[in-house]
Each structure stands twice: as structure tokens, then as C-alpha cells.
Amino acid sequence: EPEVTQTPSHQVTQMGQEVILRCVPISNHLYFYWYRQILGQKVEFLVSFYNNEISEKSEIFDDQFSVERPDGSNFTLKIRSTKLEDSAMYFCASSRRGANSNQPQHFGDGTRLSIL
Amino acid sequence: ELKVEQNPLFLSMQEGKNYTIYCNYSTTSDRLYWYRQDPGKSLESLFVLLSNGAVKQEGRLMASLDTKARLSTLHITAAVHDLSATYFCAVDIGDTGTASKLTFGTGTRLQVTL
Numbered sequence: 001e002p003e004v005t006q007t008p009s010h011q012v013t014q015m016g017q018e019v020i021l022r023c024v025p026i027s028n029h030l031y032f033y034w035y036r037q038i039l040g041q042k043v044e045f046l047v048s049f050y051n052n053e054i055s056e057k058s059e060i061f062d063d064q065f066s067v068e069r070p071d072g073s074n075f076t077l078k079i080r081s082t083k084l085e086d087s088a089m090y091f092c093a094s095s096r097r098g099a100n101s102n103q104p105q106h107f108g109d110g111t112r113l114s115i116l
Numbered sequence: 117e118l119k120v121e122q123n124p125l126f127l128s129m130q131e132g133k134n135y136t137i138y139c140n141y142s143t144t145s146d147r148l149y150w151y152r153q154d155p156g157k158s159l160e161s162l163f164v165l166l167s168n169g170a171v172k173q174e175g176r177l178m179a180s181l182d183t184k185a186r187l188s189t190l191h192i193t194a195a196v197h198d199l200s201a202t203y204f205c206a207v208d209i210g211d212t213g214t215a216s217k218l219t220f221g222t223g224t225r226l227q228v229t230l
Contacts, residue, residue, distance in 0.1 A: 031215045042222050043159065043204060048215035055215035091158065099210030104149050104161035105218065 002026040004108035006092050012114045013082055021077045021111045023092030032075045033093040033105060034067065036060070043091065049075065050098065079113075087115045118143045120207050122221040129195050130229055137224045139188040139205035146183045147208035149218065150190055152201045159204065163190075195228045202226070 005024045013019045025032050034046040048055040049067055057065075066078045075094075079086055089112050093105040119142040129135050139148070146167055151159040163172045165181035165188060172179050176199065178191045188205055202225045210217040 033215070033218075035218075043206075043218075043220040045218055045220075048210075048217060050215045056210070056217055095216065098212075098214050099208055099216045100147055100166070100212040101216070102164050102166060104151075104164050105216060106161070107151075107159040109158045 002106075004092055004094055004106050006090075006108035006111050008111060009109065010112045010114070012116065015084055015115050016081050019079050019082055019113065021079075021090050021092075021113070023075045023077070023108055024073050025075055025092065025094030026096075026106055027073070029094035029096050029106070031055075031095045031098050031105075032067075032069070033095075034077045035091045035093065035107075036088040037091065037110075038088045046077075046090075082113075082115045084115050087113060089113075118207065118209060118219045120205060120219050120221040122203075122205060122224050124224060125222060126225045126227075128227045128229060129192075131196055132194050134194065135192050137190040137192070137203055137226075139190070139221050141186050141188075141205075141207045141219075141221075143186075143207075143209065144183070145186075145207045145209055146181070148181050148188045149206045149208065150179050150188070151204045151206060151220075153204065153223075154201050162203075192226070195226075197228045197230065200226055200228045 032049040047057040089110045092108045095105045148165045150162040163179040168183040205221040206218040
């Protein structure tokens with residue numbers, strides 16, 4: 001069964017450094033998402049992406065965050081200047097259809113980001 | 117701001133017993149998803165509920181949606197140890213034709229003991 005793949009599985013970065021998290025969504029999916037989960041807490045929506053542009057972003061997704069689909073397969077999340085509070089598990093997800101669809105979002109295994 | 121609350125937050129139950137997890141949400145929506153998460157792992161889709169009165173069953177799990185009460189339930193029948201995980205409900209408030217926007221509940225950590 002097709003999967004969403006994320007790399008790296010664990011990223012350790014110094015505070016203030018830039019980090020790029022990478023995702024390869026399922027190949028025939030059209031909608032792409034990033035979520036984060038701080039340890040022991042609920043999953044929080046960051047951003048959705050469709051037709052090569054951001055569809056919606058949350059309050060968490062400030063100017064330090066950006067997303068890109070640089071080619072036909074990758075979907076990246078960049079944090080420009082990391083802060084300690086950015087430490088979390090970041091999940092990429094994709095779906096074939098958007099809202100009001102019987103097709104759920106499929107999640108990757110996540111990237112654990114640790115900011116020192 | 118949409119609030120999605122689950123209870124209980126933690127549930128320890130014996131094998132063979134039945135129990136229900138509740139998911140309440142604060143805005144009008146008829147689209148709700150249930151996911152399972154094992155420790156340190158990703159989220160696995162369990163159920164998609166897209167209308168008032170929707171009921172879905174898979175094995176020992178059954179999910180339902182009451183949009184008027186803004187309530188979804190996940191019922192566990194004759195629990196087994198393999199069901200131990202954290203269960204999240206997620207409400208979709210995205211507009212039809214656009215990307216989904218999932219707001220997740222607080223999660224219910226289920227521990228099934230022998």
C-alpha cells in the first residue's frame with residue numbers, strides 16, 4: 001500500500017538554525033498538509049497546500065515557516081530560525097481529495113525535531 | 117475557535133470489557149475522523165463519518181456521529197490487548213472543494229490489561 005514518507009526521522013538542530021523537513025506524499029494525492037505534535041499533546045494543524053499554493057494556515061504557521069513543493073514528488077517544511085518551542089514531532093499528510101470527502105488524510109511516520 | 121474534547125483522557129480497561137470514548141466538538145460539522153496512534157508512531161485512519169447518524173464498524177470498534185449533539189463515540193467491544201493505543205477524533209471544517217482542515221481532539225490513551 002502506498003505510504004507517505006518523511007525524512008529525516010529525527011533532526012537535532014541548534015536554536016536559531018534553519019531546518020528543512022522533507023516529505024514524499026502518496027503519488028496520486030493532490031492535497032498536502034503539515035501538522036505538529038508536541039510530546040504528549042494533541043496533533044495541531046499547521047498548513048494545507050493544494051494546486052501549488054497554501055490553502056490555509058494556522059496561527060502557529062508564522063513568518064518563520066514556509067512550505068514548498070519543489071518538484072512533482074517532494075513537499076517540504078522549512079523553519080527559518082528555530083526556537084526551543086519548535087521542538088515537536090512534525091507529521092506530513094496527504095489526501096486524494098479535500099474537504100467533505102470519504103477519503104481520509106494519510107500520515108507519514110513523522111520527523112522528531114529537537115532544538116537545543 | 118473550534119474546541120474538540122475527548123473523554124476520558126486515559127482509560128485502563130480489562131480484556132473482554134466494553135467501553136465508549138466520547139468526542140465533543142463546539143461547531144457545526146458533519147465530517148469527523150477517528151485515528152489511532154501507537155507510541156512513537158504515525159496516525160492510522162480508522163473511520164470516516166460524513167453525515168448525521170453515520171455508523172461504521174471494524175472488528176471490535178464501532179464509531180458513530182450525532183451532528184445535532186456535536187458528538188461522536190468510539191465504542192470498544194470485548195477489548196483485547198492489541199487495541200492499546202491513543203485514539204484521536206478529528207473534526208474537518210474545511211470548505212467543500214478546498215483542502216481539509218482537521219482539528220484534533222485531546223486524545224484518549226487506552227490501555228487494555230490482561
